[in-house]
Amino acid sequence: MGEKLLDLQGVSMAFGGLTVIDGLDLHVDEGEIVSVIGPNGAGKTTLFNLVTGVYEPSAGDIVFAGESIKGLEPHRITRKGIARTFQTLRLFLNMSVRENVMAAAYGHTRAGVFRSMFRTPGQRREEKEIRELAERCLAFFGERLMGYRWDQPAYSLSYANRRRLEIARATATKPRLLLLDEPAAGMNPKETQEITELIGKLRSEGGFTILVIEHDMHVVEGISDRVVALDHGVKIAEGSFEDVATAPQVVEAYLGTGGMARK
Numbered sequence: 001m002g003e004k005l006l007d008l009q010g011v012s013m014a015f016g017g018l019t020v021i022d023g024l025d026l027h028v029d030e031g032e033i034v035s036v037i038g039p040n041g042a043g044k045t046t047l048f049n050l051v052t053g054v055y056e057p058s059a060g061d062i063v064f065a066g067e068s069i070k071g072l073e074p075h076r077i078t079r080k081g082i083a084r085t086f087q088t089l090r091l092f093l094n095m096s097v098r099e100n101v102m103a104a105a106y107g108h109t110r111a112g113v114f115r116s117m118f119r120t121p122g123q124r125r126e127e128k129e130i131r132e133l134a135e136r137c138l139a140f141f142g143e144r145l146m147g148y149r150w151d152q153p154a155y156s157l158s159y160a161n162r163r164r165l166e167i168a169r170a171t172a173t174k175p176r177l178l179l180l181d182e183p184a185a186g187m188n189p190k191e192t193q194e195i196t197e198l199i200g201k202l203r204s205e206g207g208f209t210i211l212v213i214e215h216d217m218h219v220v221e222g223i224s225d226r227v228v229a230l231d232h233g234v235k236i237a238e239g240s241f242e243d244v245a246t247a248p249q250v251v252e253a254y255l256g257t258g259g260m261a262r263k
């Protein structure tokens with residue numbers, strides 16, 4: 001494990017009078033997998049929105065690879081090497097599986113969608129490269145997203161495969177840091193086990209550093225080097241899965257919210 005890749009320093013976020021993130025210090029080291037847990041409304045999604053530039057913090061700083069990214073537009077932050085998936089999927093359902101990944105990669109290249117409409121030899125070469133990049137990203141998912149599926153429309157995929165496609169799209173921007181928002185949501189136990197293994201592989205073979213929001217404690221236990229628990233925008237525990245899952249303040253935060261999800 002290496003240096004801090006992402007470093008939130010005293011970050012706060014308020015909407016009107018409501019403070020949703022309060023003086024949060026959180027870091028992710030290069031090569032690390034960190035999970036963020038917390039009951040509904042704890043501020044987890046807001047944390048992702050802050051890191052990806054959807055919101056600018058009311059206070060504090062966000063440093064990525066040694067450089068402040070606070071206040072940068074989301075597309076600039078993507079270019080710096082941060083990509084995310086969403087809790088509610090953002091796929092182009094009428095486009096093919098391959099095109100979905102290519103579209104994510106295009107947004108990241110110099111060409112952009114507009115220039116790529118003019119089919120000069122240079123553009124054709126670039127399109128070929130992007131197509132190959134998309135196929136490499138999809139091949140990462142092995143038999144779950146096999147080649148015969150690449151020409152099928154995204155709407156033909158199962159829910160679990162749509163989530164895999166969403167991850168493939170995120171990797172197509174060649175990020176250093178992947179933010180995964182509830183990757184196991186809606187999956188059955190077998191798929192949940194697979195996604196746990198996949199997240200490990202994204203780090204070991206893909207070389208990504210990963211920050212993940214996850215409600216399923218089996219997944220959190222299976223993937224995390226370190227767990228950070230939030231409640232009402234405040235970090236209430238941090239450490240190994242065992243330490244955080246059994247910390248009295250974490251247990252208390254989950255009481256009355258249906259407890260922690262174990263499938």
Ligand SMILES: Nc1ncnc2c1ncn2[C@@H]1O[C@H](COP(=O)(O)OP(=O)(O)OP(=O)(O)O)[C@@H](O)[C@H]1O
Nearest residue numbers: 015018020038039040041042043044045046047087
């Ligand atoms: N744009 C916004 N304007 C006002 N309030 C907001 C906004 N975004 C989030 N909030 C509030 O911030 C709090 C934290 O929301 P957030 O979505 O970050 O929680 P979460 O931990 O991701 O919850 P969940 O597990 O339900 O997704 C909630 O009280 C929410 O209503």
